[in-house]
Amino acid sequence: MKNLSRLSLAALLLAGTSQAALALEATDFADRLVETSKLMGVSFAYGSATAEGDTVTISDFVISMPGQDDIDVPGDVVFTGVVETAEGGFSAERATIADFEYTDEEEGFSVSFVDIAAEGIVLPADAGLDSVIEIGFNLYDRISAGPLSISDESGTELFAIDLMEVTMEEPTAEGGLSSAYQVSGIRGDLSAIEEPEAQEVMEAFGLSQLSASMSGSGTWWPQTGAASVDDVSFVVDELGSLSLDFAVEGYTEELYRELMKVNLKMAEMAEAGIEIDEDQMADMSEAMLEKMADVKLVDGALRYDDDSLFMKVLDFIGAEQGVDGETFKAGLQFMVPMALAEVENAAFKTMVTNAVNTFIADPQNFTISVEPEEPIAFSEFEGMEAEVENDPFVLVDLLNVQITANQ
Template sequence: MKRITRLSLIATIALAGTSQAALALEATDFADRLVETSKLMGVAFTYGSASAEGDTVTISDFTISIAGEDDVEVPGDVVFTGVVETAEGGFTAERATIEDVDYTDEDEGITLNFVDIAAEGIALPAEVSVDTMLETGFNLYDRISAGPLTVSDAEGNELFAIALMEVTIDEAAADGGVTSGFQVTGISADLSAIEEPEAQEAFATLGLEQFNASMSGEGTWWPETGEGTVSDVSFVVDDLGSISMDFAVEGYTEALYSELMKLNLKMAEMAEADIEMDDEQMLAMSEAMMEPLANVKLVSGALRYDDNSLFMKVLDLVGAEQGVDGETFKAGLQFMVPMALAEVENEAFKTMVTSAVNTFIADPQNFTISVEPEEPIAFSEFEGMEAEVEADPFVLVDLLNVQITANQ
């Protein structure tokens, strides 16, 4: 009995040792796969150690390297929870987190606090290769979020804050479209902290003490057709106004996506090799990344401003400098528009602009500049047109079929 008990105990210890070794190996495999996969984003990761406990993998001494930039050391550990190895040899993780950032610049007397930094729905492929770039890029994560972020002075007064920053990627729809989006909410700034007298005078005239804003956007790409749309990219300033943009393109193919990913891999390899890049090399790399996009075609686009009191506040500010109130300046502004366009020879364009601008001035609601070319135009077609456009700016107006409207 004693011999059996002793053998059982030895076997248990041996199995425990084997289990821990396997967990350590899996943690290292997971960390190595993360390093390789992240190169698709153009960054190189290094780490000191990786350990596993249950389905939690902890990576220590995590450093991010980007070509041409100083390395960034992630504070504390990077912790992945809900880690599972897939049947194909890849990995998934429910969530990844890092420690909150709490930094104080003693010289400036400024404290930065950044909390709840996390990624969710992480998927690492069994193999990182050119053939799997598209699938890997779409499935790398479901959501990345962070915040609140706050910046405070030495007395603890909040100077700037962001409530939430978030990026999401949805699963492919039935038509093959992949949608991603972002939002930055709860942007706020204490304008009283800006000490310049002229700025404070302008804020007083505009009736502003606190700046509150948000940003958001969404885009969908159909890899099989090369079509893409970006919609509702907007910057909203509470109680003042908003700017939004949307556009559609075609020719953004899977092959083009792969070429861009290859450039990202090259950037990551340079960062990994600690190759320093001067300004000329950085410019060359930027041009190399833009070159594949030259044949992407613009289908349509629009830039829109929606007013929510900002226009009249600006007229009050400008009018005060000339000794009149905003309403008086507004009335004079309507007469100034035709005068400003007097030298424009394109009568149709002049009429369109005059009508839209005066409509907006009379009742400031919204103002839109859009392009609707008869046929999609490749961005490469704009190269070498500088002299032609300088001689006749309306070449672009006609080519893009520029439309200007108000209050629609």
């Protein structure tokens, strides 16, 4: 599964970074692809590149990512509808990677991962840092992959995803750059889980199959530094869903370029074959976080929407105590004020009690949001550990935490 996840990521990254350069001279295109991929933190080598008409085929990819083993991409990457642009760049209608089929007879499972493709590819003439925003948001219109299917030795499907997709939108009138993703048709055969405790829970919840999906979108306005992430959600059908959204400011073009420089450094180290251990990876991650210290949080919210999960949990816990779910729910409402008895902030205690008991009585949705009076830089949270430990409501007040239910 670890190798599969790497291959899947590599396939999607390859489709994305293959937006780099579509020269009608195949080796020129391949070399440009190598250079552009570094801005995404990926380095790769290739064996050969050939062109026939408006089709470019690149073979024998070896992808290198910092801290990871090299990945040999099976088959060829084929670009069709290749056209040179007036600016000296290139465009292509579509890029595809060979389907992946693998069987591990010793472990008793098979993997199928098909239809990996990128569409609407645009490759700029300049693949340097000065053009990194244009590269990052104009490389493709759509990247897609799937179905992905994992089966046991008898051919029974254990896990599957119908479609993984990333799309880029046209810039808005205000200069906003938007992208979205979705992962649909997530399925899992829960009956295949052999652990007795897990089976007991699945039986109590009446679940034998998992059905889920994921999606999200975001927009960045480079000229102002504002950005928003909208409705990042994970939905489990007939159980419930979690969704997240937030907005920041201070995510400037200069910051974006600085972050890409870190990507470039990591890719160059991988290309040079320099070993990167966990400590070095942690240092690089910390360096990226430090560059984002002055980004400011405008607002945000985490929301849970119930679709039977809450009562299933109460039924399960209640059964262990010898009562039904409704009886346990009634007792739970009395327990909330007791649990908050030591909270000194009366307004916060009232807000939480009202929201929790409203949700318990009629489980629809529950939201925790932050709405600070002024945007707060992430750097302001540094060095607050002792203060927060002494008085947790420092953060509650600073972030203006709001808790609501059924709204």
